[in-house]
Amino acid sequence: MATSRAASLLPIALLMCLAFAGGAGAERKTVGVYELKNKKGDFSIKVTNWGATLMSVIVPDSKGNLADVVLGYDTIAEYVNGSSYFGALVGRVANRVAKGRFVLDGKAYHLYINDGKNALHGGHRGFSKVIWTVKEYVADGDAPHITFFYHSFDGEQGFPGALDVYVTYQLSSPYDLSLRMNATALDKATPVNLVNHAYWNLGGHGSGAVLGHLIQVFASLYTPVDGSMIPTGEVAGVSGTPYDLRRLTPVGSRIGLVSGGGAVGYDVNYAVHGQGMTQVAFLRDPASGRAFELWANQPGVQLYTGNWLKDEKGKGGAVYQQHGALCLETQAFPDAVNHPNFPSEIVRPGGVYRHDMIFKFSS
Structure with missing residues (x-):
């Protein structure tokens, strides 16, 4: 990874007056907002080093009109206090760990419980609730990109071992x-499962429900869960169920037939077809013409249809309601650390976890 250029970036970023210190003499860290933009100027994103969070994605529709297609907030303070994980980089282990407990190499580990009796998204202070260091920032040109770094210490939120984590956001031609x-x-x-938790609405972040979006998920299997959203260990076929999205399907066509944790809507992990970098899903908004293909190299993808959104005040005065967006989170299987039959998420000392994903936008 490139050496740090953070000091030289501060005048470029839209800096917030938000600093964190762990006591006398502790390092002062400043949170900033950073923009990446393509040469044409019609494709851009904003990110922040608070939670390595994706704050906006602006892309054209079929008529060239620009809109921001991810949910979020106007201020960093709202991200700090928010509980919906809008755009966040979630870890050390995203999704749920049953009872916040697992056994690894004969030793039991106990995680921070923050979802009923379970651990969710890395605990109450997971990777989405810490300040990352900016390692490299190129705002424009042929390959605008930014790289964030976070060092997770041994025992953080109960997880074993120290971990060095990097995430890079990059734009490339034409709209990737x-x-x-x-x-x-x-x-x-240690187990590792990093997830980007962007909420997508291709009609624009404040345009209402996504029930009319068309979705296709390239998976014939899924992992059923119990009443507390913990996988049963079964890997079941989608055929004949409302979870069968192998053909292009309106999001709302069967949404009343599924629920997650008591709320109507999809909240399910699919076992992705193929290995390596493969197409995971396709999403299209017929009204605007905007669409994307999602490619990734992970064994699973969580489809979540914003079932718990209610009166959530977002960007530009928008108020987000149930099914106002959906998430497609490529990932390891939930609670994999407690299910030996699931693909392993364990990284051994000196080993490197790699998770790549690409959103290929079109209109």
């Missing part, structure tokens, strides 16, 4: 947004 996540286990074996 890529995320590259990697993490090196420094001294102990």
